[in-house]
Amino acid sequence: MNGAEIFGLLKIKIPDAAKEDQTGAIIIPKGMLLETARYIISSALDFDNLHCITAVEKNDNIELIYTFYSMKRHRSLTLKVRLAFDDLNIESLAKFWKSADWFEREIYDLFGVNFPNHPNLKRILNPDEWTAHPLRKDFTHPDFVKKPRY
């Protein structure tokens, strides 16, 4: 089963899913994440491993990139979800994949994205008393020295 076939199956379940041309990633609307997760972990697709979650700050949204892998069928899937800045909340996947727990804590720590229903949403790397989220473009700190442009 190749990427196009996986997309075809997913499209039946999630009609709003779209395929990104350059990367082959599948973009799904934010509200459909839980339903998508429930489907791709089931026996039809068998993505039993959540390999990584990354976040990227774009001009008008924060993009979460989920990379899944199937240990049984040796194939991978990339999902993207876009979050508007005025509503940085997205459902946690920790109840489906245990690895999501720490990935989501890291994204909360560095980008300030909230994950409702996460079992233990607190900072994972930075000191607990910090209030800022360092990988946001608008992050500033008194000791922060911007690299000069040459």
Added chain:
Amino acid sequence: MAVIEKIPASGLIQRFPGGGLVLTTGESVLKWGKASSLWPLTFGLACCAFEMIAAGASRFDIDRFGAGVFRASPRQCDVMIVAGTICVKMGECMKRLYAQMPEPKYVIAMGNCAVSGGIFYHDTYSVIKGTEALGIPVDVHIPGCPPRPENLLFGLMKLQEKIKAEKSERR
């Protein structure tokens, strides 16, 4: 009867050929002893720690300078070799470790990160820009990324020179 013959088992003591006296001051002997038995803290923070470990092992042998006894407790140490990048969270631990070391205490900042933040100077939120930015006074700075074990040994010799030259009322 000479004094030496009153000592039990004096037959085992050999006379120094030619005899003679060594004249010195108690203070300079003290300084010599202090400089020749620096006990470093086992404190590696990043990749510079490997150069420190290499300096401690047999090829470079920091023991030749009396500084090979890496102690795992700050209360038994004379010198803290800051070997590596100081993160914000580690900075708090470092301040506490430095405060726990008994006087007289010395600090060697080893490598660019411990001197000034090094390659992590720009655009980082989690790295402290050098040991002195933490408020810990540094006796010897060793630049390099990482410095070779020879550089560390050279820094150690410079620290020994500094200790031997310091005035007694310094601390």
